[in-house]
Amino acid sequence: MTAPDGRPCTMEAYVTALFQEVPSEALLRGSIRAWIRGDFTAALRPLPDHARQRLTGEGEAACLSLEEMKAQASRCNCRGADDYCPCQNAPDRETRRQRLIAQKGGDA
Numbered sequence: 001m002t003a004p005d006g007r008p009c010t011m012e013a014y015v016t017a018l019f020q021e022v023p024s025e026a027l028l029r030g031s032i033r034a035w036i037r038g039d040f041t042a043a044l045r046p047l048p049d050h051a052r053q054r055l056t057g058e059g060e061a062a063c064l065s066l067e068e069m070k071a072q073a074s075r076c077n078c079r080g081a082d083d084y085c086p087c088q089n090a091p092d093r094e095t096r097r098q099r100l101i102a103q104k105g106g107d108a
């Protein structure tokens, strides 16, 4: 789910991953600057492989769109208030089902 400007995922998901994975304030700052410049390769570089793959992965592993985050929040006890809740960071069963439907859609 790549946005028109080439960003690999929402900035919210990216910044959440950065704060979780990157301990250096300077590195964090530089990475966010790279993101704002539109240099997403540089922006993702400091993240460990598993986090980068989660953000850039296709299909099941792809990070959440804003619409998906809202839909998942409505299904979760946290109601989307907790940015670190899995509902705001990873696709749940319903989202994965919807993505499958969307992939097959159009010619149905």
Ligand SMILES: [Zn+2]
Residues within 6 Å of the ligand: 073, 076, 077, 078, 079, 080, 081, 082, 085, 086, 087, 088
């Ligand atoms: Zn939640």
